[in-house]
Amino acid sequence: MTAASTNINDARIVAERLFSRKRTMAFGALAALIAYLTYIFFAFDIAGLAQRARLDNAVTLASDSWSYKTHVTRDNRFGAIEYAIEGERKGAYPEGRYPAWVTPGEQSTVVDLGNGQIATLLPDNRLTLELPEYGTVEMALVGRDVVTSFGDTPPDWTNISDSRATITLDGARVTFTRSKTELFRYFAGWELFFFTLDSPYNGAGLGTILFGDRVDPERANLAGAWQDFWSNGMWRHADVAWAIFETILMAFLGTFGAAMIALPLAFLAAKNFAPLGAARFAVRRVFDFVRGVDALIWTIILSRAFGPGVMTGTLAILITDTGTFGKIFSEALENVDDKQIEGVASTGANPVQRYRFGVIPQIVPVLLSQVLYFLESNTRSATIIGAITGGGIGLLLTQAIQTQKDWEEVAYYIVLIIIVVMLMDWLSGILRSRLIGRKD
Amino acid sequence: MTDVTAGRAEGVRSVQDNYLALVRKKRLYGGITLLIFIMLMLSGFQIANDRNAGGFLEGIPMFFDFPEGVIEEAWEKRGNLPGLLVKYFPALIETVNIAAVSTLVGAFGGIVLSLLSTRGLALWPRAIPLFRRVMDVMRALPEIVIALVLIFVLGGGPVPAMIAIAFHTAGALGKLFSEVAENADLKPVEGLSSVGASWGQKMLLGVIPQVAPNYVSYGLLRFEINIRASAILGFVGAGGIGYELRNSISWGQGKFDEAAAIFILLFGTIVVVDQVSSHFRNRLTKGAAL
Known part of the structure; x- marks a missing residue:
C-alpha cells in the first residue's frame, strides 16, 4: 500500500518535473523567437522602410501592369501631330489613322481625354483644356516660354515652369514643353498584344480571321495572322x-x-x-x-x-x-x-x-x-x-x-x-x- | 509418349518465341527512347552552344583563368585575408539573417496554408483546391522575380529579399507540410472537438505536436536552400554577401582578394549549415531528442 503510493508519488514528481521543463522550454523558445525578431526589426531597419519605400513606384507598377496609354504628340516646331501607343515607334498609328477619341480638323484638333476633359490643339502652338471641375485653361508657347492661364498659384496637380508644364488629369496627362505638346490617355488592357497597328489584322475579330473573307488579299487569313502575330514588334x-x-x-x-x-x-x-x-x-x-x-x-x-x-x-x-x-x-x-x-x-x-x-x-x-x-x-x-x-x-x-x-x-x-x-x-x-x- | 514430349516441346517453343518477341519489342522501344533522348541532348547542346556568347570549346581553356586569377591575387595579398574576412562578416550575417527570417516567416505561412489545404483538417473544406492552387503559384514564382519588383518599390536592402524568399518558402513548405499533415492521427483532433475546442486550438494542440518533428526537419532543409537563395538575391541588389561579391567582382583585378574572402565565407557557411542541419535532421527523423 505505502509502497504503491510512494511509486505514484515518485511518478507524479517525475511527471511534474517533465511538465515544468517542457513549459520552460516552450516559453524559452517563444522568448528567443521574439528576441530574434526584435533584433531583425532593428537590423533590417523595418521602421525606416516607410521612408525608403517609393509608393509612387508601386502605383506606377500596379496601374501600368494592366493598362496602356496612347500618346498624342504635336511637334511644336513643325506642327505635325503623331499618334502612338505607349509613345513607341512600333506602336505608332499609320499615316492618316488616329484613335476614335481624336477629331482632327483643318485648324484645330480636338482630343477627348475622358471624364469630360477635352483638349484642343490650336494653331500657333496653343492649347486649351476644358476641365469640368476647374474650367478652361489656356496654354501657349510665347517666344521661348511656356505660358499658362493658371496665374501665380497653380493647383497642386500641375507642375509649371517657364520651359515645361505638366498637368495630371483623371486618367490622362498633358505635358507642354518648348519642343512638343504631348497628351496621353490611359486605357485598361494589354493593347496590341496580338497585332500591331501596321498589321491589317489589327481590329479584326477571331471570327473574321477564321471564317471571314481575306483581310489581306496577298495572304491566307490564318497564315497571315500568324505571321503578323509572331513578328509583333511590341510584344515580340x-x-x-x-x-x-x-x-x-x-x-x-x-x-x-x-x-x-x-x-x-x-x-x-x-x-x-x-x-x-x-x-x-x-x-x-x-x-x-x-x-x-x-x-x-x-x-x-x-x-x-x-x-x-x-x-x-x-x-x-x-x-x-x-x-x-x-x-x-x-x-x-x-x-x-x-x-x-x-x-x-x-x-x-x-x-x-x-x-x-x-x-x-x-x-x-x-x-x-x-x-x-x-x-x-x-x-x-x-x-x-x-x-x-x-x-x-x-x-x-x-x-x-x-x-x-x-x-x-x-x-x-x-x-x-x-x-x-x-x-x-x-x-x-x-x-x-x-x-x-x-x-x- | 513421344507425342506428349513433342507436344510439350512445341508448347515450350511457342512460349519461348512469344517471350523472345516480347523482349525484342521491349528492347526496340527502349532503344528508340534512348536514341531520341541522345539526339535531344546532342542537338540541345548544339543549340545551347550556338546561342552562347562564347563557344564551349573556346571557353574550356579559360575555365580556370578566373579562379586562378582570384587565387593568385589572394595568395599575393594573403596578409589582408583575415582582415577581409572580418570586414565581410557582417554582410554574411545579413545574408544568414535574411535566410533565417524568411524561413521562419515562410514556415509559419506554410503551416497555415498546409492546414487549410489538408483533407480532414481544413477549416473550409470547399476551399482546399483554392489554397492548393495558391501554393502552386507561390512555388512556381522564382524568388528573383518578386525580389526585383520589390526592389523597385521598396529600394535595395534585405527586406525585399526576405519577402521574396518567404513567399516562395511558404508555397514550397506548404505542400510538404500538407503531405505530412495528411498522415496525422485524427483522434486527438476529435477529442479536442468533443470538448468544444476552436479550429485554431484543435490545430495547435491536436495536430502540430504530432507533425512538429517532420515540420522542423523540412524547415531546416529549406533553411539550407534559402541561404543559397539569399546569396543570389544579394547579387541582384538585395544586400548581404551577394551584393559585396558583385561589387568586388565587377571591380575586376585588384579586388580579387576581397572576392576570395567572400568566396571563402560563403562556401564555409554553406558547408557548415549543411552539416549542422543534416545532423539535426537525422536525429529528428530517427526520433531522438534534439
Missing part, C-alpha cells in the same frame, strides 16, 4: 518563345547531363560498390565541394569563361546538380538489395551483366523520380541563373524591369514563367507516376 512573341525555350533547354540539359555524369561517379562513392576507401572518400569530398560552392559562384566563374548565354546557364546547373545527384545516387546505391545481385550472379552472369540486371532495375525508378523532380525545380533555377548570366526568360525579365516602364511586359513574363514552371511540375509528376507506377 517570337523572342519570348525563344527565351522560354532557352530556359527549358537549360533546365533539361543541366539536369540530365548532371544525372549522366553523377551516375558512374556515384558507384565510386557507394560503400558496397567501391572497395577502395580512399577513392570513395575523395569522390564524396568532390561532391560536397561542388555542392558547397553553389550555383551562384559557378555561374560567375562560368560566365567569365563562356560569356553570357544558354551554355553558361546549362553548365552552372549541370555542375551544381552533379554534386547533389552524386550524393542522392550513392545513397540509393547503398540501399540496394544484395539478394537480387546474388540471384543474377548465380546464373553465371559476368560483372557487367550483374550491374545491368541486378542493380540498375532496382535503382532506376528512384533515380529517375529524383531527376524529374529536379527538372521542375531547375526550370525555376534556370530563370534565376538566366537573370544573372543573361539568357532565356530571366534575361528578358530583368531587361523589362530595368527599363522601369514596361510593367505590362513584366506582368506578361511573370505569368509565362508561372505557367511554364507549373507545366513542368505537372509533366514531371505524370512521368514520375508512370515510371514508378504509383501516384504521388
